[in-house]
Amino acid sequence: MHTEAAERLVPTPYVVRDAWQETHNVVSLELAPEGDGVLEPCAPGQFNMLWAFGAGEAPISASSVGASGSAVLHTIRQAGNVTRALCAAAPGDVIGLRGPFGRGWPLERARGRDVIVMAGGIGLAPLRPVLEHLETFRDDFGRVTLLYGTRSPEDILFRGELENWRGRFDFDVQVTVDTAVRGWASNVGAVTELLPRAVFEPERSMALLCGPEIMMRFCIQALRGRGVPPEWIHLSMERNMKCAVGLCGHCQWGADFVCKDGPVFPLDRIEGRLSVRER
Amino acid sequence: MGTQKSGTPGRGDGRRVDPPDVPGGAPASLLEPAAVGDLLRILREQGYRTIGPTLQDEAIVYDEIEGLGDLPAGLTDRQQPGEYRIEERSDDALFGYNLGPRSWKQYFFPPSLRLFAARRAGRGFEIEPPDADPPALALIGIRPCEIAGLDVQARVFTGGGHVDPWFAAARERAFLVAVQCAQAAATCFCGSMSTGPRAERGFDLALTELLDEGEHRFLVEPGSARGREVLAVLHPTPAGPAERARAEAATRRAESQLSRSVDGEGLPELLEAALEHPRWAEVAERCLSCANCTMVCPTCFCHTVEEVNDLSGERTERWRRWDSCFSGEHAYIHGGDLRPSTRGRYRQWLTHKFGTWHAQFGSSGCVGCGRCIAWCPVGIDVTEELAALRVGSDRAETAETEEAT
């Protein structure tokens, strides 16, 4: 019974080509299919189920979708057993991968519009492919704003990339932290506090959000306050996931299965249930 | 496939799609009770495992049966909210009960199933392919609402993007011997869900047990070509209008005994609008969050996966196991449970089953079997909860209209 359908549930071996520490508890893994396997391309916002032998599986978004074309990048925060085992992988190790799954960021629809990217903590990882896309196809978009918040300066991801984007004259990059430490001379406070200074035309903007749900709710308020219509605000949602193919029922949220109908949703589709507790 | 011994031309791949029978137009025939034993023998000879009702631990459950003697002759079940009891009948009916706690879903969606095994190989791993084919089963005594339940799960497991290979193979192989209901339990509400008490299609053979006036015979309707083939071997006698009328009367009797119902009109919208209804908190005071309802429900499909490692750490297996939206890990993500309260969990169960299921799979998730009512330890009744939510919502609507005027 070795069908294609069964294979969607069975991991494929991927070699860790490179691995590096992003912060004290976040690791990036560059993964390529073992042997002559073929990489299934991941769209920005899609995710893979990564498997550490003997530990288990976790849904992890692509944090870069193949500048090289032969590898996919994943950026993983140590949260529990599985992510701890994944973060311990070293170059040359082999891990399991199923995917890609889900619907990603609607970058085609964003063409010609101002783009506002709002990320919190590890939430910058699923949005990094968006920023790379905006870099590559810069002329297709209006103003580009990245507003990024973390708990403290030591949690800031992708420092090199942030420097590059900030260095471009056509990206507005703002970083803020909840708690400053000595030597931090930049913004302190919630990521929403950066919004008033951002320059964009609300009616013809696209906002892309990823981070803790509470943070996204505040971002939505602020964006709606500026007049961005709900169908132009998109969020990446997190739910417990076991199968990633719409079968195990764990990721249900209202009528949607976050694994296949999301994880990226337009706000107009989900606004009603976003405020319902325990939905 | 179990049916390939038959020499009918055109068969052999086991995949032929039967032309649909005209409802009511299928030639019905009659069998003596002993012929049910012959039917079991023939199906077993054809390679089917015969699964049917049998008495175990004071409940009628589906399990492997070999002959007539395994059937719960002369027994019936009496059901009420939170109550299930076996009682003796005054006759020798073979199928004189309604439904026990185990639905057929265990055979199509097994309580635990190995998805694959893997062995360490160098720095990586090698996969051992998923488990072998499901057996060909003959389901003896599947009820109309249970055929509907199987259809609902077929839409979940094989109707959407992902096709579950086990479910698909098990379903294609299964031979369904339905039994039309001649009585209804107090917990049944198939009538209002349009799933019973009579099945018009979806079976290979359908039996109606005729028990009046001292007679004990079965009216048999074939529902497929392979059903007709098997029936032919049993040499049935043709049924006349009198027997047909008696079968219809049996259906009417069951219909007239249905005492519960669900008003399905606009239910998904109503539930969506009732998410903050006070009734959820009230039912949560009684609900034990025990998950019994989701386990006995023939359509609930939630499952989790578990990694099972051997002691050496060289080999691991991934198992799929039944789970429930009432379990503590169902909605857990790092940082906490997204649905920690019983109120939230009960609301998920009811709004999924009767509401969002429509958007996901094009029908209600409930077929009206009443199992969740009988097997709830505190007797919570979904029909009553839905009615209460409706009344409250109607009131809310009326209040709004009154305010507006």
Ligand SMILES: Cc1cc2nc3c(=O)[nH]c(=O)nc-3n(C[C@H](O)[C@H](O)[C@H](O)COP(=O)(O)OP(=O)(O)OC[C@H]3O[C@@H](n4cnc5c(N)ncnc54)[C@H](O)[C@@H]3O)c2cc1C
């Ligand atoms: C679509 C999607 C994309 C994600 N992308 C990333 C990413 O790019 N980088 C990253 O670091 N993390 C990401 N996460 C979160 C990551 O999947 C969890 O941190 C991880 O599952 C935790 O597993 P654990 O066993 O290490 O932790 P534990 O807390 O020990 O997990 C226990 C159980 O809870 C479940 N669980 C725990 N946390 C989460 C969670 N946040 N989301 C879903 N299920 C959870 C696990 O499946 C497991 O069954 C993503 C989650 C989703 C749903």
Ligand code: SF4
């Ligand atoms: S919800 Fe209750 S009555 Fe409906 S199918 Fe499930 S167990 Fe049967």
Ligand code: SF4
């Ligand atoms: S979410 Fe609950 S009600 Fe829905 S299928 Fe899963 S266990 Fe059943």
Ligand code: FES
């Ligand atoms: S993760 Fe299993 S249904 Fe979405």
